[in-house]
Amino acid sequence: MSTLAIQGLCVSAGATPLVRDVSLQLARGRVLGLVGTSGGGKSLTVLAMLGLLPPALRQTGGQVLRDGAVLAAQQVAALRGAVVGLVQQSPRACFNPLVTIGRHFAETLAAHGLARRAAADRAAGLLAEVGFADPAAVLASYAFQLSGGMLQRVMLALALCRDPDFLLADEPTTDLDLAVQAQILALLEQMVAQRGIGVLLVTHDLSVIARLADDVAVMQGGRIVEQRDVVGLFEAPCHPATQALLRTHFALYGEATE
């Protein structure tokens, strides 16, 4: 089975450690949830997997592995887009307001060697796959003319441009309303089922985990404190941080916990 993993990742800002000895493994066709409160190091872990850490931070340890083989820095960079797609939070900030959605696709597809007619057809096909009935209209519009949920679907289609094996989804539904969230999660589920994509789903919302994840890693203070299958985690959480997360989560649903 094809896998993508990160091992012993350590990231620090000056002398302050932000991520400490984090190891995760993604497998094709499975969804790994990464959950924790804000500031726990979840997004940094995602960026490190793509070699995209901000310049002010230093990666003091850890390596990226594909199918068990350690990758050099250039090889990690080569994963971006081709093997690993990225979907981020707040889609509005991720698009260039000056050019159309079509230009965004043209740029990405040109890097893949597709141009003109072929690129336009591929872009339309991808937009249809993420549920747009009229892809041509979307390609002609600017980011500010689309809603947050539509932009998130466009971003997903962009991430799929080069047919990646893995998708890193960093809080893909956090700023969206619940109905749109349900739609995006159904779409991700469909990608896993149809394309056999392996997904890293980063979120602070345990209901998103319950909906989609097969396995879960709980992160707190830059460390992974618990990692196991999703049913086991919900039934019998071991670490106090997991228990606290689940308590708040169940309180939202009006369910009492022990």
Added chain:
Amino acid sequence: MSLLRLKGVEKTYRAGGWFARRPPVAVLRGGELHIEAGECVALLGQTGSGKSTLGRILLGLEQPDAGTVNFDGLPLLDEAGRMAPAIRPQIQAVFQDPHGATSPRFSAFDVVAEPLRYLGMSGAALRLRVEELVLAVGLEPTELGRLAHRFSGGQLQRLCIARALAPAPRLVLLDEAVSSLDLETQAHILRLLAGLRHTTGVAYLFITHDMRLLRGFADRCYVMQDGRPLEVPEPFGAGAVPPALAALRAAILPSRPKLRTPQGAPQDAMA
């Protein structure tokens, strides 16, 4: 007499630019909503259902095309669309994005002090009131010198709440005020808001799309149905609910994972 009462409020926005006019969009089409003193009223609705427009109308930022908005039994705005200076401090707001709602150049102190300066406060009295407010929202007065944007999202939202409470308002509009925060911070902020309501007697209009947040927080609940706020006596009850609310209820994700086989396929797919 209600603290605030909206009746038959209609609002239509012009769409398109100068060169490509499109038909106007009717966002609010009437209906009625009232808030009593000290009450917490929830307003639910999907994105684009007009709940924020309604919020802007009760802040006096927008003038409705038709209908009446009464505060304490008197019209909120006069014929020219102005709000009486005595009413303005009594209605405050907390918005979704605390970073967008504060100036990056302000220190935490400046953020909370700003509305008080307009009320003519200064010097030691101002300092004392600001410290009292930040303590009430669970922050340390020693942190007041830091730049507001150095705070985390949850802490900055607490500052925004302190700022909203500064002029001792009687109504605070909470427009998706906890939606961008993580689960545990959401719970903290909601507990804080409930506590502040009991100590200050302020009323809330809590606008949200996530009806899970209502439990134990809101006294009454409205849902935006076809551009009209519609009161729902029992949003979680088994009885019939308006279609807009049913859609919001259906969108709530399950609280627990489905049982899966070790391969990861949902079991109930075979059942």
